[in-house]
Amino acid sequence: MTYFVPTGGLPAQTELTTDRAVFTEAYAVLPRGTMRDIVTSRLPHWEGTRLWVIARPLSGFAETFSWYVVEVAPGGGSSEPEPDPDAEAVLFVVGGVVSLTVGAVRHRVQAGGYAFLPPGTAWTLHNEAGQNATFHWIRKAYERVDGVAVPEAFVTHESDVPVRPMPGTDAWGTQRFVDPDDVRHDMHVNIVSFEPGGAIPFPETHVMEHGLYVLEGKAVYLLNKDWVEVQEGDFMWLRAFCPQACYAGGPGRFRYLLYKDVNRHPSLRLG
Template identity: 65%
Template sequence: MSDNNLKTAHYYAPHGGQPPQTQIMTDRAVFTESYALLPKGTMMDIVTSYLPFWDKTRAWVLSRPLSGFAETFSQYIMEVQPQGGSDKPELEKGAEGAIFVVEGELTITLSGQQHIMNEGGFAFIPPASDWQVKNNSDKPVRFHWVRKLYEQVEGIDVPKAFFTNEKDITPSPMAHTEGKWATTRFVDPQDLRHDMHMTIVTFEPGAVIPFAETHVMEHGLYVLEGKAVYRLNKDWVEVEAGDFMWLRAFCPQACYAGGPGKFRYLLYKDVNRHMKLGSPFAR
């Protein structure tokens, strides 16, 4: 992807509202044993949540740890009105966080230092951090917040906080695709301090994942731009900007980017840790 394309990248953000009584009820929303699809039309006012110690803020909860499904993470879309925010955003001491701004301007204060994030901005927040969030602008800010309990490993340091923006990162093309399938990586895949990755995956029109990926990583996929046909387990489903796909481990997955523009999504996956063995009830 060229620098010029990165500077003009668009990110879909929900604005809520309520559908009229005349709208038909049938939609693409589905929850199965291996995946869930939350189309953008499900992100209405009626399904928002309000969180402790957050002012002038509401959240769309897209995923949460669910026994027998995806168990490692929770993903929110946060909407913070002007002068809103939180002095105590995270209440779980062991939780790490990743933030990606899709609309507006967000100020994060970490250990007393302010960081102003605009659209495309990414932040990694380590567990037990001293941080605050504020919208100092005159417009709402909307951002993704992924939360995960950090898995500490003896002899490996906890990763440090960092702030960056997608436009400042060169995408890594997938081999043998002539750059038609590329990944923007916020973290080095071989950095074992990190137990989760957030990336942005980009497909040019006509590009494909040419096999059914089947692996242990859980996924949250939020479509930032464009549309595609996605293979989820045994089903082909159409997805577009604003849709969220929630995949449990070993859900087969592939896709075809139909165009006319780029197909891009924000991707979560758990990585770099041994699988826990045994039942907790047997200990």
């Protein structure tokens, strides 16, 4: 498996300003070239750490989640990572190795490692290796339901999660890290894969919001009315009901990490 890891830096003054970045009423595309040193952030109680915030709730746009790409230097990390007791999270490591403690259990998580952390989980994360570690951190305010238990934490690796082909094709499949029928979960973070020539053959139009980070390869993606070229390291942010489709022309696989909100009544009250 390969995973794109942003390197930061800054373009030379001789480079062109024009790129593929776009923000519309229906979608946004943040190409990998937007993840530069000057747009990184720091967080309280995190040492030796910087991050790119590539999604956050915005009124009238994507409203349910935030998404960080986090880089932790050797010796860095946090013993107080999450300030919000209602926040659930998925961590997905794309570079280096992190030491993740969930409750009393310590995990050594390397590239391809995946962790689900329900709200109220006691966890810590540190980089005890000799090189930078990079991971995706997707956060959502968990929506509790009377009579429905909060799901438990787990840590796994994508190599332990099979690709489930979509009906009628072997060229498009999904690695589902939780059971789609488990209504305890109110978000899914999966990996979607296309072999060269694979496609989403109709414009999906649905209530779920999406964040998509391209882990590997390139493709053309239909976003609302526009066909947009994307490649590894690019991020797409799709508002609810934004039409979307995909064609992966190759030469290699096209894979992305996908967020969507699921299994809950839409709120009938705005704001």
